Amino acid sequence: MRSRRQMNRTQFGCQSNPSLHYFFLIVFSHCCVILLSSPVTALIAIPPSPTSGGRSAVKIRSRQNSSSSSELCSTLSFSGDASCTLEMKDASVESVSDFLQSPSSDIYLLGTSNCSKQDEENTGRSKQEKKTKEDGESQLWECKQPVVDFMGLTLQPVFVNKVLRASQGRVVVSIEDARTDIVKASKSPGSRAVTSILESSTFKGESVFSVQSPHDGEDNLDESCTISIELRLTLLIPLPSYMPVPPGFNALGSAIVRRTGKSRTKKLLRRLREAYYEDCEEKSQNPTSNKSVSD
Numbered sequence: 001m002r003s004r005r006q007m008n009r010t011q012f013g014c015q016s017n018p019s020l021h022y023f024f025l026i027v028f029s030h031c032c033v034i035l036l037s038s039p040v041t042a043l044i045a046i047p048p049s050p051t052s053g054g055r056s057a058v059k060i061r062s063r064q065n066s067s068s069s070s071e072l073c074s075t076l077s078f079s080g081d082a083s084c085t086l087e088m089k090d091a092s093v094e095s096v097s098d099f100l101q102s103p104s105s106d107i108y109l110l111g112t113s114n115c116s117k118q119d120e121e122n123t124g125r126s127k128q129e130k131k132t133k134e135d136g137e138s139q140l141w142e143c144k145q146p147v148v149d150f151m152g153l154t155l156q157p158v159f160v161n162k163v164l165r166a167s168q169g170r171v172v173v174s175i176e177d178a179r180t181d182i183v184k185a186s187k188s189p190g191s192r193a194v195t196s197i198l199e200s201s202t203f204k205g206e207s208v209f210s211v212q213s214p215h216d217g218e219d220n221l222d223e224s225c226t227i228s229i230e231l232r233l234t235l236l237i238p239l240p241s242y243m244p245v246p247p248g249f250n251a252l253g254s255a256i257v258r259r260t261g262k263s264r265t266k267k268l269l270r271r272l273r274e275a276y277y278e279d280c281e282e283k284s285q286n287p288t289s290n291k292s293v294s295d
Contacts (some may be wrong), residue, residue: 074245076237078253082261085228086269087214091276093225096211097169099276106141108272109173109209110161111264115143118160138164140176152186153195159203174206197237205233207268229269231261 088096099105107113118140145157160177180198208230235257239245 074239076239076245076253077250078257079234080254080258080261081230081232082258082265083228083230084265084269085226086273087224087226088273088276089224091225092223093169093211093213096225096227096276099279100171100209100211101165101168104279105272105275106163108275109163109171110141110143111268112143112145115141118142138162147183153182154184156181156183169211171209172206175203178203200238202236207231227269227273229265231265233257233261
């Protein structure tokens with residue numbers, strides 16, 4: 001029989017994130033309205049078709065270092081931030097901090113169990129960054145988001161996130177790279193527009209998790225603390241000169257980012273809090289295994 005924690009991890013991995021689905025769908029639909037209204041849409045290159053019966057995905061990598069070419073005079077800029085704080089009863093700052101520092105919290109900090117550690121040998125990172133990883137303070141993860149069917153395309157956003165455990169009680173999860181895998185391609189004009197958007201877009205963002213004592217300078221007699229998250233996310237899409245950004249369009253996109261971020265931060269913290277209590281329960285039921293690990 002599987003333990004309660006194992007069942008939770010399985011369910012966690014199987015659940016889709018509707019807020020993230022809506023975020024991509026709404027943003028892409030608004031951007032496609034602009035592209036499809038222009039006669040130059042037909043000139044956008046058709047994406048290559050996947051091979052092996054749809055098993056291999058076409059990978060479109062976002063441009064992390066956008067060009068400053070004069071041909072690109074306007075940019076869709078959707079940005080927003082969100083924060084959330086939850087109280088954790090019967091939990092000390094030290095115990096929650098230890099949990100955040102442990103690998104048991106990885107999938108909850110990343111927000112998905114559909115992730116894998118990335119080999120950093122060929123990532124071009126500096127020696128200092130690699131040394132940080134060897135010290136066990138940071139790790140790159142490839143995180144696959146839920147598949148989205150849109151305008152004849154089957155898309156799977158993929159983020160390369162860095163988990164940086166910089167100090168006790170504080171963890172930073174940042175987006176280091178982004179791409180979108182086209183699991184199923186299409187030759188329709190709308191699909192070409194979406195492909196162009198994905199290729200030129202840039203994702204930037206980070207989540208900062210921290211643990212605090214609610215009794216600053218006082219004895220924490222009730223063994224309680226608070227856990228917080230601060231989320232910042234920006235989506236940049238450069239546009240050609242013949243596609244000006246409509247008035248208020250960036251504000252609309254930013255509102256979507258903020259609304260989605262607010263919902264997502266609450267879900268992340270609730271799952272993280274639940275995972276902490278389950279971890280404590282598992283350790284209390286298997287005290288001998290904990291001792292053997294420490295030895």
